[in-house]
Amino acid sequence: MSLRIQRIRLTDFRNFSDAEVTLASGMTVLVGHNAVGKTNTIEALQLLTTGTSFRHPRSSELLRIGADTGRIESRIEGDGRVLDVCCTITTSRRTFSKNGKTCKAADLLGTLMSILFCPDDLSFVKGSARIRREELDGFGSQAHPGYNRVVKTYLRSVEQRNSFLKEPDIDPSLLDAWDESIATGAAVLLGHRLSLFHKLAPIVSRIYSEIASGETLECRYVCSAGSDVEQMNKEELREHLWTKLHEGRSDDIRRQQTLIGPHRDDIAFLIQGKDARAFASQGQQRSIVLAWKMAEVELAQTLVGQKPLLLLDDVMSELDETRRAAMCTFIETGVQTVLTTTNLGYFSPSLLDQAKVVTFDG
Template sequence: MKITNLKLKNYRNCENIELNFNNYKNIIIGKNAQGKTNILESIYFLSCLKSMRTSKISDLIEFGKDNMNICALLEKNSTEIQLNYYIDETGKKTFKINGVKSTIKDFRGILKTVIFSNEDLLLLRGTPENRRNWLDNAIFQIYPLYEDRLNKYEKLRIQKNNLLKSDKFDYGLMDVYNEQMSITGANIVFLRNKYLNEISNIAKIKHLEISNDETLNIYYKTTFPINDNIEQICENYKQALKDNYDEEIRRGQSLIGPHRDDVIFLTNDKDATKFASQGQQRTVVLALKSAELNIIKEKTDISPILLLDDVLAELDDLRQNYLLNSIDKDTQTIITSVDTLLFSKEFLNDISLFKIKNGSLEI
């Protein structure tokens, strides 16, 4: 798929900007703090209605303004789709597809993107929660129903935690929560493990190619033993809940289940969160993003738009070249950079170049 036109009104420092993306390869350049990342963020936001930088949607509205609009024209399977997201002065949000009001559920996911931004480095530098969020968002892109399961599990987890902390303990209720959590949770563990195995196989190859000779291994770390069989996962889950029954009550915490899981990344057999250099960490994330793009393409038959924010920084010339050369011709790519110096001459052929200054296009 391709985005052909983007209009932003009162989006962060972009008060009024229109960009026409005629090409598959696009580079947005500008000095620091001019609005390059803001533009990528707005495209990402339109795809999943989340920002990679903030959980507060009001942060996206230009300071001093009370309304905001993102409007994009897409080409998807040779049809043109207009997406329009609007926040009015009262704070009300409106979503329109081809001029017709739609629900969040229908709107989200029409535009498919894979983004690489500095925030993604939290995958390695951050907490287990950051890694679980990455995994859940990636799965959600290909199985939209996954979100309902996550929400259901989260609700149960909160209810069980309230029970564990309450003065009036009810064993019957604890058994009900454990039973329900083991069923919903086993589903989550199964899907996460399946997805990780799939992405790990592709990311391994990409990683070897980008780094030239470094290995990447990815494991899913769970609170009880698992395999590929969902019934067995559920059984093991139930057993672990039984084994930890008294301990959970004693500590007043829910200790077993996918909310405690983590993803382990090993580069050259060493824990990448502890031992990988900045460039190596970036390489792991790039290999994952590239693999994520492949999986979305394969499962949905749609080639997502690749959004690369300052991606070349911290990579040596070998890794930079591999990365730029590995982008498929039919994958629309929008890259931000301070200038074009790091790009090879071949890459700069057939690109659209946008210069941004103070939230506007510089002509």
């Protein structure tokens, strides 16, 4: 049996003074008007599983107005284990604990994977490349120990090199040490990314075709250092990236930023051979992000041996009937799901019969 969140308690968190929600092992539907705390509950669940929030708030913004300290507590059970995960919030920081022992936010990654789908994700296809990179890296950070550290170390090196590039009258030879560090980190990160991407991409394509009545979708990883990197081992990657950095040094100095590396890569989607960013309809864009999220859930079970928690924040209102039906069918596969809605009419009576419905009155 996979791990499941049994309950979550919110104390002086966002709009809650003290509230507890018991979750079903299958689907829990949080229903109510807007601004009553449904999305806040989704945010709390994400904080306890990933250590981060999709809203990227300051700690003080997580506290109920007038409170100095808040808490989010959860009980996770399964596989013969019981885990109590807690987040304590003050105006300046958040601290986490597992079974009473203080831990870092990064230590929560992989305890119970969670996949979030919210209205902001609808910019996944046509939004900036950073959105797609962060989606892939966020999933990888939960699925693989050490992935998150690799990402952060690499991005820190790039940030430091960029700061150096902004200094006046720099000596280009002083970039040698930075280039060596960045090339080494980039090779490790790119290796992780490509491995994960090539596991995920065929699942995304298959699910998209099922949703979109047989339309084909190709997912491509677009590397700023050239397409030939996919055939290289880690050492070859490092040497190739170092060479590219060295060759592009004058451009980097002129632009005052590092123009080559995984932080400049992208993911492209081709529908029937056409670039989705240029040609995809709104419906096709929604099908791509829906297929991506469903693929993450499927691959997560393969990679870590248990089903993740699926968090759906007000997405049914953004999907048409066909895509809602596809999502509902997927939910019925036994993934623990917590979703929010203002309208139970989006769900079939048979699905609601299997679900736990929690009404939020505000």
